[in-house]
Amino acid sequence: MRIVNLAHGNLYALGAYVAGWILGLFAGPGHEPKMWLFFLLLSGAVAVAVAGAILEPTLLRPLYRRAEEYQLLVTFGLLLILEDLMHLVWGPYPLTSSALPDLLGSSTILGATYPNYNILVIVIGFVAAVGLWAFVYRTKFGVILRATSQNMRVASALGVNVKRVYVQAFTLGCFMAGLGGAVIMPISGAVLGMGVEALILAFVVVVVGGLGSLEGALVGSIIVGAVRTLGITYFAEIELAVLYLIAVVVLLARPAGLFGRA
Amino acid sequence: MSLLATTQLKKYFGETHAVDGVDFTVTQGEVLALIGSNGAGKTTLVNVISGLLRPDDGTILFQGADVTHQSIHDRIKAGIARSFQLVNLFDQLTCLDNVALSIFSREGKTQRLMTLADGDRAVRDEAMELLQQFGLEAKAGMVASGLSQGERKLLDVAVAYALRPKLLFLDEPTSGVSTREKAPIMDIITAIVRSGKITAVIIEHDMDVVFKYSDRIVVMHQGTILADGTPNEIRTNDQVVMTLLGTHA
Amino acid sequence: MTSVPSFHSATSARRIVAYAVPVAVVLLVIPLVLPPYQTILLSYGLIMAIAALGFNLLLGYTGLLSFGHSAYFGVGAYAAAFLVKYLGIKSMEVFLLGGVVASAIVSALFGLICVRYTRIFFSILALALSQVLWSLALKLFWVTGGTDGLRVPTPTFLGGLVQTSGDKLSFLSNTYYYLVLVMFLLCAGVMWVIVNSPFGKALQAIRDNEIRAEFVGVQVRKYRLIAFLVSGIFTGLAGTLWVPLNGLTTPDILYWPFSGEIVFLTVLGGFRTFSGPIIGAVVFNYLKSYAVGFTVYWQLLLGVVLVVLVLSMPSGIVGTANALWSRLRRSAA
Numbered sequence: 001m002r003i004v005n006l007a008h009g010n011l012y013a014l015g016a017y018v019a020g021w022i023l024g025l026f027a028g029p030g031h032e033p034k035m036w037l038f039f040l041l042l043s044g045a046v047a048v049a050v051a052g053a054i055l056e057p058t059l060l061r062p063l064y065r066r067a068e069e070y071q072l073l074v075t076f077g078l079l080l081i082l083e084d085l086m087h088l089v090w091g092p093y094p095l096t097s098s099a100l101p102d103l104l105g106s107s108t109i110l111g112a113t114y115p116n117y118n119i120l121v122i123v124i125g126f127v128a129a130v131g132l133w134a135f136v137y138r139t140k141f142g143v144i145l146r147a148t149s150q151n152m153r154v155a156s157a158l159g160v161n162v163k164r165v166y167v168q169a170f171t172l173g174c175f176m177a178g179l180g181g182a183v184i185m186p187i188s189g190a191v192l193g194m195g196v197e198a199l200i201l202a203f204v205v206v207v208v209g210g211l212g213s214l215e216g217a218l219v220g221s222i223i224v225g226a227v228r229t230l231g232i233t234y235f236a237e238i239e240l241a242v243l244y245l246i247a248v249v250v251l252l253a254r255p256a257g258l259f260g261r262a
Numbered sequence: 263m264s265l266l267a268t269t270q271l272k273k274y275f276g277e278t279h280a281v282d283g284v285d286f287t288v289t290q291g292e293v294l295a296l297i298g299s300n301g302a303g304k305t306t307l308v309n310v311i312s313g314l315l316r317p318d319d320g321t322i323l324f325q326g327a328d329v330t331h332q333s334i335h336d337r338i339k340a341g342i343a344r345s346f347q348l349v350n351l352f353d354q355l356t357c358l359d360n361v362a363l364s365i366f367s368r369e370g371k372t373q374r375l376m377t378l379a380d381g382d383r384a385v386r387d388e389a390m391e392l393l394q395q396f397g398l399e400a401k402a403g404m405v406a407s408g409l410s411q412g413e414r415k416l417l418d419v420a421v422a423y424a425l426r427p428k429l430l431f432l433d434e435p436t437s438g439v440s441t442r443e444k445a446p447i448m449d450i451i452t453a454i455v456r457s458g459k460i461t462a463v464i465i466e467h468d469m470d471v472v473f474k475y476s477d478r479i480v481v482m483h484q485g486t487i488l489a490d491g492t493p494n495e496i497r498t499n500d501q502v503v504m505t506l507l508g509t510h511a
Numbered sequence: 512m513t514s515v516p517s518f519h520s521a522t523s524a525r526r527i528v529a530y531a532v533p534v535a536v537v538l539l540v541i542p543l544v545l546p547p548y549q550t551i552l553l554s555y556g557l558i559m560a561i562a563a564l565g566f567n568l569l570l571g572y573t574g575l576l577s578f579g580h581s582a583y584f585g586v587g588a589y590a591a592a593f594l595v596k597y598l599g600i601k602s603m604e605v606f607l608l609g610g611v612v613a614s615a616i617v618s619a620l621f622g623l624i625c626v627r628y629t630r631i632f633f634s635i636l637a638l639a640l641s642q643v644l645w646s647l648a649l650k651l652f653w654v655t656g657g658t659d660g661l662r663v664p665t666p667t668f669l670g671g672l673v674q675t676s677g678d679k680l681s682f683l684s685n686t687y688y689y690l691v692l693v694m695f696l697l698c699a700g701v702m703w704v705i706v707n708s709p710f711g712k713a714l715q716a717i718r719d720n721e722i723r724a725e726f727v728g729v730q731v732r733k734y735r736l737i738a739f740l741v742s743g744i745f746t747g748l749a750g751t752l753w754v755p756l757n758g759l760t761t762p763d764i765l766y767w768p769f770s771g772e773i774v775f776l777t778v779l780g781g782f783r784t785f786s787g788p789i790i791g792a793v794v795f796n797y798l799k800s801y802a803v804g805f806t807v808y809w810q811l812l813l814g815v816v817l818v819v820l821v822l823s824m825p826s827g828i829v830g831t832a833n834a835l836w837s838r839l840r841r842s843a844a
Contacts, residue, residue: 004631006578062822068630072576073778073821080771080814088808196767200642203635207628241650244643251624312726338728350726352719355712363716366709367728375710375741376701382709421727 003060003170004068006075009199010082011048011174015181016190017086019044020095023186037100041182048178049171056170061163064152079195087192096189121183128179135172145169204247210257219258265290265429265461266311266342271320273303273310280306282485283320288429288463293455295472296465298482299506304465305347307482308431312344313337324429338367341428345421347437347465349414353407357398357417360406362389364424389424395454396420412443419451423458430455432464436471444468448475469506473497481505527703538692547684551756552800554688556793557695558753563777563788564702565745570774571782572706573738574718575629579637580773582621582644583614583743585765587750589648590614592661592760603666603690606751614747615740617644622739626732629721638767645765660761663754683756691752698745703785705741714738746773768810772799775813778820781827790829 005011022043059078063070101117108114136142148155148165156162181190188194205224209216227246231239250258266288273281280303288294296304309315311322313334322330329337352360365385366372380386393399396416401409406417419435435451436444452475455462466472472479472493479496481489489495489502496502538557542550562584569575590613591606600606621640625633648655655661665682668690705711716724717731725731754760763769772795780791803809824831 006631006634059818059822066825067574069570069574069576070821070825072631072634073774074818076578076771076774077814077817077821080768080810080817082814084808084811084814088811196638200635200639203632204639207632207636240646241643244639247639248624251627314722314726334725335728335730338726344726346723350720350723352716352723354719355715359712359715363709363712363729364727366712371709372713372729372734373710375705375708375737377709378704378707379709379712380707421723425727 003166004071004075005060005173006072006199007078007082007195008075008173008177009197009202010079010086010195011051011177012181012198013086013190013195014051014082015044015048015178016185016194017044017090017095017181018047018178019182020097020185020190021090023097023100024095035103037103041100041185042179044182044185045175045179048181049175052171052174053167055174056167057163060170061166083192083195086190090190092192094189094191095185097186100186117186121187124179124183128176132176141168201243204243206257208247208250208257210259216257216259264288265325267323268307268311269321269323271307271310271322272318273306273315274318279485281310281317284482284485284487286311286480286487288461289478291459291461292477293452293461293475294463295476295479296463296482297467297469297472297479297506298488301484302482303485304482305433308344308433308463308465312342312431338425338427342431343422343425343427343429344431345418345433345435347433349411349418349438351406351414351417351421354405356403356405357393357409358386358389358402360417360421361392361424362386364421365389368425392420392424396450412439412447415439415447416450423454423460426458426460428461430460430462432462434465434467436466436468444471531699535696538696542685542688547680550684550688551680552796553793554683554691554756555753555800556796557691558749558756559773559776559796560789560792561695561698561752562746562749562773563780563792564698565742565749566773567777567782567788568702568706568714568738568742568745570777571784571787572711572718573714573735575626575735575739576634576774577625577637577742578634578767578770578774579621579625579639579641580742580746581765581767581769582637582641583618583746584750584753584769584773585641585644585648585760585762586610586614586617587747587752588754588760588764589655589661589750590747591751591754592663595663596661601664601666603668603755606666606755607694607748610747610751611744614743614750618740618743618747619736622736622743626735626739638770641765641770642767645762645767648762648765655762658761660759662759664758666755687756691756694748694752698748699789702745706785710734710737771810771813775817778817779827781830783826784829784833787827787829791827794828 019041022040023037026037026040055078059074060071063074101115104116104120106113106115107119136145144155144160144165145168147158148160148162149169152162155165181194201224205220206217207220208223209218209220223246224243227243228239231242264287266286268284268286271281271284271286272279282303284303284307286307296307298304306315310317313329313332317330320330321328324337324340324342327340329340329342332340352363355363359379362379362385363372365388366379366382369385371382371385390399390402393402396419398409398413398417398420401413406414409417415435415438419432422430422432432451436447439447448471452462464472464476473496476493479489479491479493480487481496481499481502483505488505489499491499538553541553545553562580565583566577566580569577587610590609594600594606594609621637624640625636628636649657652658665679668686706714713724713729713734716727716729717734721731750764753764776791776795777788778791779795780789781787799809802812806812820827826834
């Protein structure tokens, strides 16, 4: 939809916090962990989607006709607000829920032990990606969405309710962000600052892979994941710096990214 | 001698052969009209020659030198300038600054950080003189976004002209203005181009304009050159009349 | 982009002088009138104004929104701190030189990467690079002191010719204030010339229309890089001036919320005008010193004000004041 949103990472963090909080209510000490608790993770996604449905018409819609700087500034304001709101509501300490991963146990693959929950996260990520792709490229709504993002005026002239399409698309994007935050929460916890970190990491993935390239995004995320894992083992002190350094080297060698076209 | 010569120039967009093996020459001193229906490849040809797009194949010679792979900047230094079909101005700069920037750039002064732009008398006087030629002197202090469409089209040409190019491409200098305004705008532009002894290539849709103001006409159709001749030759060329009437009338 | 159309160049220069001279005079007498605390607060404001002037060369004049200017401010500050810690130097002149050189190197390096991109990609890349420095400052604590930071004592001037010993408070509110003031006036003057130079016009052309700028012969990427470099040096210089005043540099000034403050105060003052960032910096500094006292949720406040500002008053304090003033004059006439 050509919306630039600096607060996307913080919406992801919001998803983690809401899911962590709801799970804390039902899966805290004194409750017996049950499988249905997994559905509570959706609460994070739904909460963020609701937030998106409120934010788009109020904050973003007035800015579509103005220069992009204004969108950047408003979403940056939103980032600051969300960051502090999460601090205000849930305090400075991380929220987490180890009950869920414990529930699933772990399995041994190629001699290494993996928590089953991590595998579930991979599956959810895969299903979400395929689902989103199918939604955008295989449904009628997807066609309308792409048409609207190509040319708002023509779409409007053809009878598309542009305002509604924007709200729906933004809400969907927020739902995905919230879902991402919610499913990662039992592993990494919901912590302050995770939003900005996610924003930058996602961005590094995209830039290293090459803008607008799907295979680039995939390879980029594998590189980033591998570097982070190695980094934590071998150079924990400067893991983040090394990651950015790699991004910089890639960009200097190939300004369009690994898979991007110049 | 030919100022510009392309050989077998090609630019494809997927299946679309926008420019498909074009040998296009421009002779020193002429005002040439490039015509053809929508999608004939006129603007793509100009985009490739001016450096906005890279050709897929073929060569571009300018004054005998190969500029096919040169940057836009180098082509401008060599003397190729252009205006745009959809007005492309510096909207928040004044008209004077829009033109003055071209002059600063031509004189290699845009790298100066520590002198005031307005302090350069010679540049200001030249910019004012240019605005006067284009009939825009009264708007010198107005920001470009405040001009009327006709004035914006003129300023767009003035910005390109201020570079004092050897070859000037004008992409539909009268598109988007009312029929009534077309003739005055073309009168101004062609008078300036001819008095400045600048070679110009004008892309135009309006046949009356084309026949009235050009020395030579090149007709494009589906990415290739269909015909090339004086206005009288083109007017009586049955093939051209068929093609243009078929798509235009 | 100055609020005055450049066409009336002679009058505009005169008008600028007519504004600048009384302001400079007021700034000169302030230490004689106001209590030391207020003077020091103003010093902070003027220093932030230098940083904001640099930042706004990119945002207001080149159309690039950097969310990573904490990097250059921090480099300027740490450069001075390293000179103290590793070379035992306490000369302000050397600090300033070191700050300029260090921030020039870092901004040239970062700029080389960032200016290949525009829009949000530029913004986040600048942010990511500043985070590299922040994480280094935080993690390499044996070099940088980690979260404890590094101390910077009262510097000497002109090889000790100016008396800098004695009461630190009176030093900071007198001698040091005048140093900051001189640097501020110098920087504002230099920046004013830059944005009104042919180079400045070329930057504004890039901001308005990148493709057309290329077609009048402006090498867009190269000019963006030079703008980035100048911007980084101004912000770095501000960092160097800031550190003796603060007495301490910590990784906080490299962290992204500090970049956010630079963005905020520039928008607050108005990024479409030359004086906007200056006014914004001084006002912001007062707001912050009082607001932090009554709320810990300072970022929340900043965010809300930023959103409201962009939605309802996008031209900032100076832009809005200009609009009000001209309406007032029209109704009076």
